[in-house]
Amino acid sequence: TFVSDNIRATDAILETDFGQKLKELGLCYHRDLTDRDAFAGTEEVGVYNHWQKSMLTEDPAEAEAVAQARGLETEWGPNRLFKTRYYISAYEYFPPLDRNVLYSSVADDGMWFDTWPKVQHLPYEQRPLKLTFGDLSEMTRAEKALFVDVYDRFGIPINWNVGDVAIVCNWRWAHGRPGIQLESGQRRELGVLIGEPFERVGDLDGKW
Numbered sequence: 001t002f003v004s005d006n007i008r009a010t011d012a013i014l015e016t017d018f019g020q021k022l023k024e025l026g027l028c029y030h031r032d033l034t035d036r037d038a039f040a041g042t043e044e045v046g047v048y049n050h051w052q053k054s055m056l057t058e059d060p061a062e063a064e065a066v067a068q069a070r071g072l073e074t075e076w077g078p079n080r081l082f083k084t085r086y087y088i089s090a091y092e093y094f095p096p097l098d099r100n101v102l103y104s105s106v107a108d109d110g111m112w113f114d115t116w117p118k119v120q121h122l123p124y125e126q127r128p129l130k131l132t133f134g135d136l137s138e139m140t141r142a143e144k145a146l147f148v149d150v151y152d153r154f155g156i157p158i159n160w161n162v163g164d165v166a167i168v169c170n171w172r173w174a175h176g177r178p179g180i181q182l183e184s185g186q187r188r189e190l191g192v193l194i195g196e197p198f199e200r201v202g203d204l205d206g207k208w
Contacts, residue, residue, distance in 0.1 A: 001158045028134050029085070093207055
């Protein structure tokens with residue numbers, strides 16, 4: 001596992017035209033959720049998540065209501081593809097330091113699926129996640145590369161030992177990991193605990 005010094009990453013990206021563009025335009029998170037019934041009896045190729053599982057309902061109207069209550073714009077595509085958009089700042093106000101810090105990454109873009117079996121073959125425009133600027137303009141490949149690099153540049157490895165526990169502040173540190181390849185006979189278990197929803201405030205004027 002790696003953590004990245006998000007304060008240094010914020011300072012570095014704000015020195016670039018891309019960082020200033022993020023500050024000015026914000027971001028739009030696009031997410032396309034497939035319909036489970038559309039894949040009944042078939043191999044689930046191209047599936048990230050079905051809306052029934054994500055929204056915890058079988059009712060399309062209720063799925064829309066849940067998404068909209070979370071601040072998402074919604075529309076339906078072919079085969080009951082549930083398309084959502086979320087507009088927010090690329091930065092978030094961090095009270096302990098009384099400043100805005102970078103609070104976004106390409107983990108929510110189509111490039112995230114470059115190594116996903118059954119999804120990686122899809123053209124970018126058909127992938128389940130996409131990240132654009134808040135005015136819906138596209139990011140260039142160079143801008144996405146900079147977005148990755150700014151975290152890599154300030155990354156620090158956590159070299160795990162059995163029994164270790166790490167507690168990381170998501171404002172102060174970004175986190176990620178390289179790919180993991182299991183050897184023959186090895187087994188890996190991941191546990192996820194999701195707490196209360198985090199209420200975004202975005203960036204605050206005068207806190208740069």
